[in-house]
Amino acid sequence: MPDRLRDLIDLVLSSLDEGIDGAELAERAHFSRDHLDRLLAAATGESPVALRRRLLLERAAWQLRAGVPPAEAASLAGYGSVAAFSRAFSRAFGAPPSAYAGEVHLPAPNGIHFHPPAGLLIPGGAPSGGDLTERMVLHHLDRVRELLQAAASLPADELQRELRPGLVVVWFEGEEPSAALMCERLVYTLEVWVAAIDGREVPVAGAGDWLPRFERAATDFARIAKRIRDRGAWDDAFVDALCEPPQSFTYGGVLSHVLAFGAARREALAGVLAQLGADVSSGDPIVWELSHSRHSSVRSGASAP
The missing domain is CATH 1.20.120.450 (dinb family like domain)
Structure with a gap:
């Protein structure tokens, strides 16, 4: 994966707890909003906002499995209410956040996922044959x-x-x-x-x-x-x-x-x-x-x- 792309993904990761929108992400990356969206969408199959939202939900799933109350997980994921968080979480994972014990990773077009406690899992590309x-x-x-x-x-x-x-x-x-x-x-x-x-x-x-x-x-x-x-x-x-x-x-x-x-x-x-x-x-x-x-x-x- 090119270093510049990894930098952009790291930028998305660093923004998880800051509540910033796509425009501010683009400004930090020194791109226009449209250019950043096109760049990440072409490379990852997701816009910066969609990638960030999914990673936040994956992190919330891990937090819920670790015993974090739904209200706290909702706040950490940037949702204004537990109800809004519950709807988004249920749509994504097919189950409500209360007592969630399923998988952490959501389907993704790029293999990029949240990796606990605060990192990313990024695929290494085509196998090189070296085990x-x-x-x-x-x-x-x-x-x-x-x-x-x-x-x-x-x-x-x-x-x-x-x-x-x-x-x-x-x-x-x-x-x-x-x-x-x-x-x-x-x-x-x-x-x-x-x-x-x-x-x-x-x-x-x-x-x-x-x-x-x-x-x-x-x-x-x-x-x-x-x-x-x-x-x-x-x-x-x-x-x-x-x-x-x-x-x-x-x-x-x-x-x-x-x-x-x-x-x-x-x-x-x-x-x-x-x-x-x-x-x-x-x-x-x-x-x-x-x-x-x-x-x-x-x-x-x-x-x-």
């Missing part, structure tokens, strides 16, 4: 890539400094007090699990620079995660012949293990790299998603005729 599994896997791989690139900018002796003595991230792997050891284990863990799932030989630890090794393992890991997700094979088990003795694991358990302990290790590494003077981001998945969406939009726009 939670894909988002978590891609975020983890992007974050590890960023940290390995940051580590490559630091002197080798700094990476070997033991700044976290006694730190144990994974209970069976022992201490990892230095950035260098954290980097190696982030890469090697991915290599080992890819080899175990794909039935390959045990990889050699420390065999080459981190980034090239990581890129190979990351490509394979993303492929494996997608395959498991598409098949719904979370509970399917495989025998890991690389263990002594061989052990059976589910695919879902392995992916959860890699992402859970990988997140703990990578953020510990981020703290050490920052202490050593490297430039690292917050690692927040919300910030990553926003940046990822912007980059995708730029790429899509660049390829458009």
Whole structure:
């Protein structure tokens, strides 16, 4: 959704408790009344006044379900009398406001709804195909890539400094007090699990620079995660012949293990790299998603005729 449109919708939201009309909304948006009506109607299928009225009624329904008296809900929705509110509410929801316990959302042409306690639910557009599994896997791989690139900018002796003595991230792997050891284990863990799932030989630890090794393992890991997700094979088990003795694991358990302990290790590494003077981001998945969406939009726009 274009930022300007979101600004206009936010303007409607901020006006809910102010009792303003369409003309004042248009003035705040720096548009003529007719232009604002046409703009929002084209984008949302509702005029600003209709959108605002519906959101107020949806909020009133939520308030009534939460125990707010009808008279108070009527006043908060901008109605001059309980009778007028009751008529409007009954027309919209098919039931009077007294003891209302039904759905909060009314039919809408745009998917925009009141979101308690004081926000909006705005649809994200056409599905991108990225579910939670894909988002978590891609975020983890992007974050590890960023940290390995940051580590490559630091002197080798700094990476070997033991700044976290006694730190144990994974209970069976022992201490990892230095950035260098954290980097190696982030890469090697991915290599080992890819080899175990794909039935390959045990990889050699420390065999080459981190980034090239990581890129190979990351490509394979993303492929494996997608395959498991598409098949719904979370509970399917495989025998890991690389263990002594061989052990059976589910695919879902392995992916959860890699992402859970990988997140703990990578953020510990981020703290050490920052202490050593490297430039690292917050690692927040919300910030990553926003940046990822912007980059995708730029790429899509660049390829458009």
